[in-house]
Amino acid sequence: MAQHPLREIQHAVLTDNLDALASLPVPESYRGVTVHADETEMFAGLPTRDKDPREALHVDEVPTPELGPGEALVAVMASAINYNTVWTSIFEPLPTFAFLRRYGRLSPLAKRHDLPYHVVGSDLAGVVLRTGPGVHTWRPGQEVVAHCLSVELEGPDGHNDTMLDSEQRIWGFETNFGGLAELALVKANQLMPKPTHLTWEEAACPGLVNSTAYRQLVSRNGADLKQGDVVLIWGASGGLGSYATQYALNGGAIPVCVVSSPEKAEICRRMGAELVIDRVAEGYRFWKDEHTQDPKEWQRFGARIRELTGGEDPDIVFEHPGRETFGASVYAARKGGTVVTCASTSGYLHQYDNRYLWMNLKRIIGSHFANYRESWEANRLVAKGHVHPTLSRAYPLTETGQAALDVHRNAHQGKVGVLCLAPEEGLGVRDRELRDRHHAAINRFRGA
Incomplete structure (x- = not known):
């Protein structure tokens, strides 16, 4: 009996017979993690915290999409969970099918994305299986990771910074055929070389959060970090914050890491951070009730930061929690300082309180993901061993719902990975020498 084409592809990758991929047939279907358009009201009336991603995320056999010009079909060995997958799975702030419908109206080719199911996921590590017309840089058999910026670049706005393209979207969130699957459809300009010293699941984890943190903190499009800056980092052991902490330390800055448990504080110290605030242990409550913030808590928090830094306020506040912390962030930033925000979890x-902003000449900068150049630079730093993955745990594809629940309930550290075509953890390493040099750093989040 003939093998399923996906098993042949998997075997070729696992046996390092990558040259064979170009001649293997493309599967007619594959398994992907989906949400369904007819279930978008399933959590109606429930508080956000009670919505369970396990109920909405399905592992379905779905048809392989048509490959278009400038695109690549990738055999996905591993992927990862991001907050956008959590939002998709609980249909907040709105179901993603509105994104797919809007994209589908753009062109006959984009119409492929407008389906009654959405294959989700905005990270991957895998192997190029096929490329469409007009793709010259990438070929079948190349080991790759993907960043999640999807752009059309047919208008002028995106040609200085592709994040400003009028048709900019996040792949696997605002487009279909995402990375939590055995196959994924990407634009060829999303591809980057897989870091050779990492396993599939490790390589899959940095993409979205690493690129986001790079633009938000390091890039001129973000906070433009410099040596000596005091950087307040919320959720410093989490998916975004763990990369922000590394960039602050690598750039000669002084991170002040805010976490929610002694275990998370210890992870920050393992990364090299010395100044850590356990906001739970120290009892910070920035809201008196649902409608009223407590400026005295802002003041207590600011005093604690100055106690740790020797009297200095943060030059940069790395914001992503949003509503819960934003008042404190604006207050805590130094005069002339910057609050840079990329999310509102x-x-x-x-x-x-706008008085603290305008009278003290502070700035708020919005930062959303990263352009291809920024993503490439962030991936290059991972490939050279200067920035390390923050994988704490990996689940099989069939347990993606549980992986998303971990992130939804903040019951995780760093990043949570998902094995797709990789049958087990630990596969895909090419450069053992580089890995051995950084073994401790690569694994410092494991089991946390």
């Missing part, structure tokens, strides 16, 4: 409607 605790709520999108921010409130802050």
Whole structure:
């Protein structure tokens, strides 16, 4: 009996017979993690915290999409969970099918994405299986990771910074055929070389969060970090914060890491951070109730930061929790300082006292993912062993719902990975010498 084409592809990758991939047939279907358009009301009336991703995320056999010009079909060995997958799975702030419908109206080719199911996921590590017309840089058999910026670049706006393209989207969130699957469809300009010293699951984890942190903190499009800057980092052991902490330390800055447990504080110290605030242990409550913030808590928090830094306020606040912390962030930033925000995981409607902003000449900068250049630079630093993956645990594809629940409930450290075509952890390493040099750093989040 003939093998399923996906098993042949998997075997070729696992046996390092990558040259054979170009001649193997493309599967007619594959397994992908999906949400369904007819289930978008399943959590109606429930508080956000009670919505369970395990109920909404399905592992379905789905048809392989048509490969278009400038695109690549990738055999996915591993992927990872991001907050956008959590949001997709609980249908907040709105179901992603509205994104797919809008994209589908763009062109006959984009219409492929407008389906009653959405294959999700914005990270991958895998092997190029096929490329479409007009792709010259990438070929079948190359080991790759993908960043999640999807752009059309048919208008002028994106040609200085592709994040400003009028048709900019996040792959696997605002487009279909994402990375939590055995196959994925990407634009060829999303591809980057897989770091050779990492396993599949390790290589899959940095993409979205590493690139986001790079633009937000290091790039001129973000905070433009310099040596000596005091950087307040919320959630410093989490998916985003763990990379922000590494960039602050690598750039000669002084991170002040805010975490929510002694275990998370210890991880920050393992990364090399010395100044850590356990916000739970120290009892910070920035809201008196659902509608009223407590400026005295901002003041207590600011005093604690100055105690740790020897009297200095943060030059940069690395913001992503949003509603819960934003008032404190604006207050805590130094005069002339910068609050740079890329997300709102605790709520999108921010409130802050504008007097602290305008009278102290502070700035708020919005930062969303990263352009191809920024993503390439961030991946290059991983490939050289200067920035390390923060993988704490990996689940099989069939348990993606549980992986998403971990992230939804903040019951994780760093990043949570998902094995797709990789049958087990630990595969895909090419450069053992580089790995051995950085073994401790690569594994410092494991089991946390």
